[in-house]
Amino acid sequence: MDSRTKGKTVMEVGGDGVAVITLINPPVNSLSFDVLYNLKSNYEEALSRNDVKAIVITGAKGKFSGGFDISGFSEIQKGTMKEPKVGFISIDIITDLLEAARKPSVAAIDGLALGGGLELSMACHARISTPGAQLGLPELQLGVIPGFGGTQRLPRLVGLTKALEMILTSKPVRAEEGHSLGLIDAVVPSAELLTTARRWALDIVERRKPWITSLLKTDKLPPLGEAREILKFARGQTRKQAPNMKHPLMCLDALEMGIVSGPRVGLEKEAEVGSQVISLDTTKGLIHVFFSQRGTVKVPGVTDRGLMPRKIKKVAIIGGGLMGSGIATALILSNYPVILKEVNEKFLEAGIGRVKANLQSRVRKGSMSKEKFEKTMSLLKGSLDYESFRDVDMVIEAVIENISLKQQIFADLEKYCPQHCILASNTSTIDLNKIGERTKSQDRIVGAHFFSPAHVMPLLEIVRTNHTSAQVIVDLLDVGKKIKKTPVVVGNCTGFAVNRMFFPYTQAAMFLVERGADPYLIDSAVSKFGMPMGPFRLCDLVGFGVAIATATQFIENFPERTYKSMIIPLMQEDKRAGEATRKGFYLYDDKRKAKPDPELKKYIEKARSISGANVDPKLVKLSEKEIIEMTFFPVVNEACRVFAEGIAVKAADLDIAAIMGMGFPPYRGGIMFWADSIGSKYIYSRLDEWSKTYGDFFKPCAFLAERGSKGAPLSAPVEQARSRL
Numbered sequence: 001m002d003s004r005t006k007g008k009t010v011m012e013v014g015g016d017g018v019a020v021i022t023l024i025n026p027p028v029n030s031l032s033f034d035v036l037y038n039l040k041s042n043y044e045e046a047l048s049r050n051d052v053k054a055i056v057i058t059g060a061k062g063k064f065s066g067g068f069d070i071s072g073f074s075e076i077q078k079g080t081m082k083e084p085k086v087g088f089i090s091i092d093i094i095t096d097l098l099e100a101a102r103k104p105s106v107a108a109i110d111g112l113a114l115g116g117g118l119e120l121s122m123a124c125h126a127r128i129s130t131p132g133a134q135l136g137l138p139e140l141q142l143g144v145i146p147g148f149g150g151t152q153r154l155p156r157l158v159g160l161t162k163a164l165e166m167i168l169t170s171k172p173v174r175a176e177e178g179h180s181l182g183l184i185d186a187v188v189p190s191a192e193l194l195t196t197a198r199r200w201a202l203d204i205v206e207r208r209k210p211w212i213t214s215l216l217k218t219d220k221l222p223p224l225g226e227a228r229e230i231l232k233f234a235r236g237q238t239r240k241q242a243p244n245m246k247h248p249l250m251c252l253d254a255l256e257m258g259i260v261s262g263p264r265v266g267l268e269k270e271a272e273v274g275s276q277v278i279s280l281d282t283t284k285g286l287i288h289v290f291f292s293q294r295g296t297v298k299v300p301g302v303t304d305r306g307l308m309p310r311k312i313k314k315v316a317i318i319g320g321g322l323m324g325s326g327i328a329t330a331l332i333l334s335n336y337p338v339i340l341k342e343v344n345e346k347f348l349e350a351g352i353g354r355v356k357a358n359l360q361s362r363v364r365k366g367s368m369s370k371e372k373f374e375k376t377m378s379l380l381k382g383s384l385d386y387e388s389f390r391d392v393d394m395v396i397e398a399v400i401e402n403i404s405l406k407q408q409i410f411a412d413l414e415k416y417c418p419q420h421c422i423l424a425s426n427t428s429t430i431d432l433n434k435i436g437e438r439t440k441s442q443d444r445i446v447g448a449h450f451f452s453p454a455h456v457m458p459l460l461e462i463v464r465t466n467h468t469s470a471q472v473i474v475d476l477l478d479v480g481k482k483i484k485k486t487p488v489v490v491g492n493c494t495g496f497a498v499n500r501m502f503f504p505y506t507q508a509a510m511f512l513v514e515r516g517a518d519p520y521l522i523d524s525a526v527s528k529f530g531m532p533m534g535p536f537r538l539c540d541l542v543g544f545g546v547a548i549a550t551a552t553q554f555i556e557n558f559p560e561r562t563y564k565s566m567i568i569p570l571m572q573e574d575k576r577a578g579e580a581t582r583k584g585f586y587l588y589d590d591k592r593k594a595k596p597d598p599e600l601k602k603y604i605e606k607a608r609s610i611s612g613a614n615v616d617p618k619l620v621k622l623s624e625k626e627i628i629e630m631t632f633f634p635v636v637n638e639a640c641r642v643f644a645e646g647i648a649v650k651a652a653d654l655d656i657a658a659i660m661g662m663g664f665p666p667y668r669g670g671i672m673f674w675a676d677s678i679g680s681k682y683i684y685s686r687l688d689e690w691s692k693t694y695g696d697f698f699k700p701c702a703f704l705a706e707r708g709s710k711g712a713p714l715s716a717p718v719e720q721a722r723s724r725l
């Protein structure tokens with residue numbers, strides 16, 4: 001393969017008259033323009049050769065295709081790649097050359113057929129797959145739409161309702177389901193895939209099997225009136241679930257066009273809309289997230305050293321509270337044997353009970369069988385001492401946030417655990433060097449910062465001190481992958497990356513409320529921006545105990561930029577501690593439904609009198625845009641500090657940390673990506689102005705000041721960062 005080209009296809013013509021075209025573009029045989037243009041040439045040759053009766057398309061190395069090469073979208077967005085004529089691939093190549101050919105095509109699908117991969121196969125006249133194959137159109141997840149005819153062919157093959165479900169949820173189906181839906185014609189073992197596909201193709205030639213042109217099928221489509229109703233409902237749901245995104249609705253437009261005006265017009269609409277969505281900001285954000293998420297496991301100086309992860313056979317967890325039980329659940333769900341240590345029988349039983357409840361909820365929802373439940377629970381053993389720690393490969397400490405307790409535990413661990421054992425802490429804020437102060441094991445001390453609920457939340461912040469060995473990071477990255485978390489490796493400091501970004505967000509909200517802004521309007525504006533909930537609803541959910549413990553660490557370590565509000569401590573004095581006590585910033589009913597509380601005013605006024613803050617008429621009347629700026633620009637400011645200090649090596653890691661740890665909307669690309677979409681100059685000027693009016697909490701850091709003054713992108717690499725990695 002030419003080093004400048006991305007992938008290719010190869011064609012082999014057998015003595016049986018079947019031309020087998022193989023898609024080759026490792027690792028997932030994505031459909032780059034090179035692959036697609038090669039495919040076109042192969043087809044032209046196959047159609048012109050007299051010794052070819054039929055064609056089979058397959059993918060190399062057990063994968064049909066993971067879809068269009070996503071980096072092609074980035075290149076089109078950046079203007080580094082020339083766009084082909086609208087519809088050239090989907091209409092000229094896939095429809096008019098391949099589907100309309102005089103010779104039939106059969107897709108032989110192993111592994112994956114996603115996005116453009118499935119679309120290519122749907123233009124074939126039959127599809128044979130192996131049992132493990134995954135079939136789906138996940139394009140909306142990337143901000144694009146199925147653009148190789150998927151909006152037209154999928155409803156015609158599986159029916160409108162199922163097609164909408166597959167497209168709108170981006171969830172793939174397995175081969176068996178695909179077979180029962182009519183998407184797949186036969187499911188055969190891997191070893192028989194190619195022979196079956198070849199035979200099938202010849203059977204079509206001989207008319208022993210039907211020659212089906214998916215685009216012309218109508219038997220699965222509902223009558224027009226019904227189709228319009230189904231689409232109306234889908235539009236309503238989409239508007240509710242993705243209010244800030246245009247592309248799902250544009251996709252529905254293409255789908256509807258095909259049903260109302262016929263598939264050819266539908267294909268044209270799909271091509272037109274497909275090319276428009278590429279330049280949407282939300283699409284740019286989602287594509288950035290796709291690559292950034294995969295980039296978090298690439299840590300310079302760590303993962304480029306050829307180190308292999310060691311096998312972690314057994315894990316111990318200290319503390320079976322909220323976090324310890326969640327972490328234990330995540331580990332046993334991925335088949336790690338776990339020892340859970342607690343202080344006494346009662347707490348141990350409670351901890352094991354929490355793990356049980358986590359799994360039972362899966363059984364209730366039907367996602368786990370009773371047998372699997374028993375088998376998974378059997379991996380968990382309780383303990384009240386360290387005796388059973390002698391053969392563990394990793395310990396994760398998850399006791400309360402208390403430095404001296406954690407220091408004692410780490411000193412004990414050094415005595416009881418084997419020399420190779422990784423000593424991890426789930427602390428959310430405490431400096432790991434302090435935790436390991438009383439040990440000589442600094443090279444194996446690491447942060448394994450999970451987010452609550454640990455068995456559900458996708459992020460794992462791996463915190464590395466200056467002493468943590470690269471091997472330990474590689475091991476933990478591997479554990480993270482096995483328990484299906486997205487890891488982000490960060491340097492050691494108070495709060496690490498996520499909590500450092502989180503803190504100014506909640507603080508800014510408290511600041512605004514003390515100056516007269518309405519907390520419920522702030523929550524509403526922030527939710528509309530795309531966060532799962534606003535800062536006040538979040539404080540209620542997390543609980544005021546945790547909020548105060550975190551604030552204490554920040555006040556101690558970053559006093560110059562901490563806004564000390566008394567609202568939460570005052571409420572806590574009155575036994576209002578958030579959702580758990582049914583009273584916090586909101587009132588909660590039996591169903592955990594939150595309702596604004598008129599009494600809240602009382603606490604705000606008292607806090608205001610303590611801090612001496614005055615109501616500021618400007619802040620009382622903030623627009624939604626101003627609320628977002630005043631709550632999120634301080635987050636950008638802190639993210640800049642984290643980046644400049646080398647706590648994060650790549651700005652993209654902060655994007656993923658913000659999305660997965662804070663719930664920042666993925667379609668905004670993450671905190672740094674979003675900031676750059678607004679422009680460093682503007683953010684700097686706003687913070688600078690606020691800091692002059694309202695004080696140092698808003699003061700732009702040196703990094704932001706430097707880049708902002710030049711209007712330089714905030715996510716460009718830091719050249720001489722004092723890297724902590």
Ligand SMILES: CCCCCCCCCCC[C@H](O)CC(=O)SCCNC(=O)CCNC(=O)[C@H](O)C(C)(C)COP(=O)(O)OP(=O)(O)OC[C@H]1O[C@@H](n2cnc3c(N)ncnc32)[C@H](O)[C@@H]1OP(=O)(O)O
Binds near residue numbers: 070071086112145291
């Ligand atoms: C005028 C207008 C002109 C317009 C022209 C363009 C027309 C475009 C029409 C679009 C047609 C089509 O409808 C659009 C698509 O097909 S979009 C792509 C749809 N496919 C997907 O969304 C799949 C994305 N990938 C995955 O979900 C997973 O990667 C996986 C395939 C399930 C494999 O998962 P896993 O084994 O966990 O491995 P990784 O995720 O880590 O991936 C391994 C590496 O592969 C890279 N990768 C994966 N998929 C793609 C892809 N489609 N394109 C490019 N690269 C891909 C991934 O980045 C990893 O790379 P690294 O190892 O380097 O990190």
Ligand SMILES: NC(=O)c1ccc[n+]([C@@H]2O[C@H](COP(=O)([O-])OP(=O)(O)OC[C@H]3O[C@@H](n4cnc5c(N)ncnc54)[C@H](O)[C@@H]3O)[C@@H](O)[C@H]2O)c1
Binds near residue numbers: 319342405428
């Ligand atoms: N709660 C969160 O949202 C969250 C999120 C991320 C990280 N964290 C961090 O995780 C840690 C645990 O937090 P949590 O919310 O699970 O606390 P928790 O109070 O729910 O649980 C702590 C548990 O540790 C046990 N424990 C105390 N001393 C022990 C000892 N010597 N040996 C064994 N067990 C002992 C306690 O009995 C208790 O059950 C803290 O460091 C916290 O900062 C919490």
